Amino acid sequence: MARMQRRDFLSLGALAAGGFITSRVAFGAPGGQQKRLVVVIMRGALDGLAVVPPYADPDYAQLRRELALRAPGAPGGALPLNGFFGLHPALAFMQQCYGARELIVLHAVATSYRERSHFDGQDVLESGSVRPHASQSGWLNRALAQLPARGSGELGVALGQNVPLVMRGPAGVGSWTPSKMPAPEEDTLARITDLYAHDPLLSVRLADALQADAIAAADAAAMPDAMTAAASAATDPKPARAYGMRYAEITRAAAGFLRQEDGPKVAVFDTTGWDTHANEGGAEGQLGGRLAALDAGLATLRQELGTAWAHTAVLLVTEFGRTAAVNGTRGTDHGTGAAAFLLGGAVAGGRVVADWPGLAARALYQQRDLAPTLDLRCVFKGILEEHLGVPARALEESVFPESAAARPLRGLVRS
Amino acid sequence: MLDPSAPAIAANRFGLGARPGDLASIGADGRDWLRAQLKGPPPQLAGAQLRPSAQILAEGLKIRRESAEAKRSAGGAAPSPAVEKLGQYLRPIYTGEVIARVQEATSTERPFVERLTQFWSNHFAVSIDKQFIAGLAGAFEREAIRPHVLGRFTDMLLAAESHPAMLFYLDNHLSVGPHSAAAVRGERRSAPRRLGINENLAREIMELHTLGVGGGYTQADVTSFAEVLTGWSIGLDRGRFAGGATGEFVFRDELHEPGSKLVLNTRYADTGLGQGEAVLRDLARQQATAHFIATKLVRHFVADEPPGGAVARVAGAFTASEGDLPTVYRALIEAQDAWVRPLSKFKTPADYIVSAYRGLSLPVEAGKGPLVPFELLGQRTWSPGSPAGWPDRSADWDGASALMQRIEWADAVGARLGSRRDAAQLAPQLLGANLSEATHSAVTRAASAGQALTLLLAAPEFMRR
Structure with a gap:
């Protein structure tokens, strides 16, 4: 009920005070307008060799020792992909997508960053620059800024209280998390809107928040379960359950936004817990538990998107990979070449895209990491161009500066 | 001439938020009040x-x-x-x-x-x-x-x-030198489990605690430093690594990689525990460390984009005093840039909550109650999620949803306290010369005592420090 009040406040018009427009302008709906993109940032450097084990590579088992996954069919073995690569057994939904030709697995990928700091690595991954801290905006935001303006409504939304770098920049984007607190009275919100009228930052943020709430309110029916569950988990530090709960809550909210015809086209959210230096686990264990939670979250996303799934691509990326060999504490340290995933009804899937460099000692990057053979910017460019219709020239000039050598990888999505 | 906002800046930017009466007792020059602390x-x-x-x-x-x-x-x-x-x-x-x-x-x-x-x-x-x-x-x-x-x-x-x-x-308690006594023993076993180093702690010490990323170290330095730190472990009363006082720091010679090691072009003789201590002492003395620490301090106390002059002065104080922290803090207090308006730092959720507790004299009750606002507003205590700690820039905290949750919390606090606090009387006591005409007017014209408190907590000058 509280939420409906806030929507009413919107329709009454914060127009004069906040300067944002509440009426929805209908837009023509050629195919491109239906397209939806979800970007999932996997912070902490996901171990690509554990998630997409190259079990048939002659050097794999020796490097991975007790962490090595066995071939499909063996007890606790990988799920089959193409006879060379498998999928971690916790990823049942993703494998189902692969079978339905809705998942592309990308392997031996990397940004242009070649050091091993998480924080600089994430900065390069998200900013789309060739070096850390070269840009205050993210590639996804700059891409949105290239799309045709429409009457109202942000084109992008971050599921989280704050906006990650990949979504920061010139294009207005919303951020949203299901609130566990009741909404203030309309009158109080109107007075705060007035109070912020001369504050350039807070006035925009408040307007965005009210707008995101209005969209979510239209989707209120699905939310109470997730909200109750999240509130009861609020003081519970148990990691595995917390991850599962959070993914279910976030993917449900993301779907709520994306399935609206005039809602955001792009959603982004973070996942954490991938920095597996010790006791990483094999088929079961720390990493497996987190992958299972993520896999369930993606299944929720598909279910909640309903028919919009057919127009959706979900991109999962991490800042870099991990060492090819297991370290001294049954985990892996920071590496280079990583795995990435693209799934959804819009994806031309059922294949592994990898120019596999092999795991022989001489093939490893600096004698320790999977060598990268595909620049992630090629993937990003291909998706932005063919899925969202971002003009090729803008991709070169403003979205990914200094990226001429990284040609767009086309054909990742169904036309 | 003293800026009339100096007491409010001292209490809110350097401190944790003014309590009623604080600004009057701080005096005209907030610097003295800070130095005395x-x-x-x-x-x-x-x-x-x-x-x-x-x-x-x-x-x-x-x-x-x-x-x-x-x-x-x-x-x-x-x-x-x-x-x-x-x-x-x-x-x-x-x-x-x-x-x-x-x-x-x-x-x-x-x-x-x-x-x-x-x-x-x-x-x-x-x-x-x-x-x-x-x-x-x-x-x-x-x-x-x-x-x-x-x-x-x-x-x-x-x-x-x-x-x-x-x-x-950072997993160092299990990191084992590949040529240590324990590793050599392990290899002689019939079913050896490979023992080796874990470079997590070594990397984060260099990247996050001392030199900073780009501070001049290489992957070889990280690996070598990780070998230096092998043996830095925790006492256990049983199991394969039993020994030492349980739960306390212990140096395990049998896990330590023997031999001298080269870190940042300096060769360190193998003195066991002393080898790691020597590397840490040298890291603390590096120019890069002084610069990195100074940059973080100035970002925290002055502005998201730290002014170069202030960073140089604080780094100079760090180097000249060999890391004497009160000397470093005094240089920070002296930074002119820290004493100017408009308020440049957007409060983190924890700053926001603590300053509201202080400003409204909210009691910290027993039970889980006091933990809840930190969780609701997105900064559960000691859970930054990565060894880099919580970020310290406005853009990391000023998302639309984050702002709305603050407003919702402020609304709940206002509703709970109602007429038990007088927002119009508190506003100048908490914000001093930073109190804007707009906030003053909003608070005095509020429809209820509770709404007035909400508006005070939601005010732009209460969101920042």
């Missing part, structure tokens, strides 16, 4: 619920082992009882530690020192998303950070890197 020993937390980390760890390890044994004897069918039992043990410890910390922050007469404590605790961040850390993060702050916050950087560095919470968080 640096005198005397740093405040320590006390209370029956605050136990030494070694005790917490020893008991936790015992619970984990017993639960694991119970699970094995039950055939491993139960859903992870070890994790559950350990969680039941750790949760009240975490709650007690957070409450003690919030009580100190809301009641201290030396809020500048408390802010500095929080700064360093975040600089040497551990995070409770690793389960055991829920029980250790508070003890880590009490044992490794608080005693040194008015001392020398080197001493804090040594205390933090050798604390069991840090060794556990």
Whole structure:
């Protein structure tokens, strides 16, 4: 009920005070307008060799020792992909997508960053620059800024209280998390809107928040379960359950936004817990538990998107990979070449895209990491161009500066 | 000439937020008030619920082992009882530690020192998303950070890197030199499990605690430093790595990689534990470290994009005093850029909550109550999620949803207190010369006492410091 009040406040018009427009302008709906993109940032450097084990590579088992996954069919073995690569057994939904030709697995990928700091690595991954801290905006935001303006409504939304770098920049984007607190009275919100009228930052943020709430309110029916569950988990530090709960809550909210015809086209959210230096686990264990939670979250996303799934691509990326060999504490340290995933009804899937460099000692990057053979910017460019219709020239000039050598990888999505 | 906003800046930017009456007692020059706080020993937390980390760890390890044994004897069918039992043990410890910390922050007469404590605790961040850390993060702050916050950087560095919470968080307690006695013994076994190094702690010390990324170290330095740190471990009473006082720092010679090592072009002879201490002392003396620490301090106290002049002066004080922290803080107080308006720092959720507690004299109750706002507003205590700690720029905290949740919380606080606080009277006491005409007018014209409090907490000048 509280939420409906806030929507009413919107329709009454914060127009004069906040300067944002509440009426929805209908837009023509050629195919491109239906397209939806979800970007999932996997912070902490996901171990690509554990998630997409190259079990048939002659050097794999020796490097991975007790962490090595066995071939499909063996007890606790990988799920089959193409006879060379498998999928971690916790990823049942993703494998189902692969079978339905809705998942592309990308392997031996990397940004242009070649050091091993998480924080600089994430900065390069998200900013789309060739070096850390070269840009205050993210590639996804700059891409949105290239799309045709429409009457109202942000084109992008971050599921989280704050906006990650990949979504920061010139294009207005919303951020949203299901609130566990009741909404203030309309009158109080109107007075705060007035109070912020001369504050350039807070006035925009408040307007965005009210707008995101209005969209979510239209989707209120699905939310109470997730909200109750999240509130009861609020003081519970148990990691595995917390991850599962959070993914279910976030993917449900993301779907709520994306399935609206005039809602955001792009959603982004973070996942954490991938920095597996010790006791990483094999088929079961720390990493497996987190992958299972993520896999369930993606299944929720598909279910909640309903028919919009057919127009959706979900991109999962991490800042870099991990060492090819297991370290001294049954985990892996920071590496280079990583795995990435693209799934959804819009994806031309059922294949592994990898120019596999092999795991022989001489093939490893600096004698320790999977060598990268595909620049992630090629993937990003291909998706932005063919899925969202971002003009090729803008991709070169403003979205990914200094990226001429990284040609767009086309054909990742169904036309 | 003194800026009339100096007391409010001292209380809100350098401190943790003004309480009623604070601005009057600070006096016209907030600098003197800040400098006075640096005198005397740093405040320590006390209370029956605050136990030494070694005790917490020893008991936790015992619970984990017993639960694991119970699970094995039950055939491993139960859903992870070890994790559950350990969680039941750790949760009240975490709650007690957070409450003690919030009580100190809301009641201290030396809020500048408390802010500095929080700064360093975040600089040497551990995070409770690793389960055991829920029980250790508070003890880590009490044992490794608080005693040194008015001392020398080197001493804090040594205390933090050798604390069991840090060794556990960054996996060093199990890191083994490939040529150590333990590894050689292991290889002779019939079914050897390979033992080796884990470079996590070594990398994060260089990247996050001392030199900073781009501070001139290479992958070879990281690997070599990781070998230096092998043997920095935690005492256990049984198992393959038994030895030392349970739950306390122990140097295990049998895990230590023998031989001299080259780190940052300096060769360190193998003196066992002394080898790691020598590298840490040298890291603390590097120019890159002075610059990195100064940049973070100036970002925290002055602006998201730290002015170069202020960074250079603070770094100079760090180097000249060999990391004497009060000298460094005095240079920070002297930075002109810290005393200008408009307010440049958007409060983190924790800053926001603590300043509201202080400003409205909210009681810190027992139970889980005081933890809730930190969780709702997105900054659960000691859970930055990565060893980099919480970020310190506006863009990291000023999302639309984050702002709305603050407003919702402010609304709930206003509704709860109602006429028990007078917002119009409080506003000038909390914000001083920073109180804007718009906020003054909104608060005095509010429809109810509760709404007036909400508007005060939601005001742009209360959102910033």
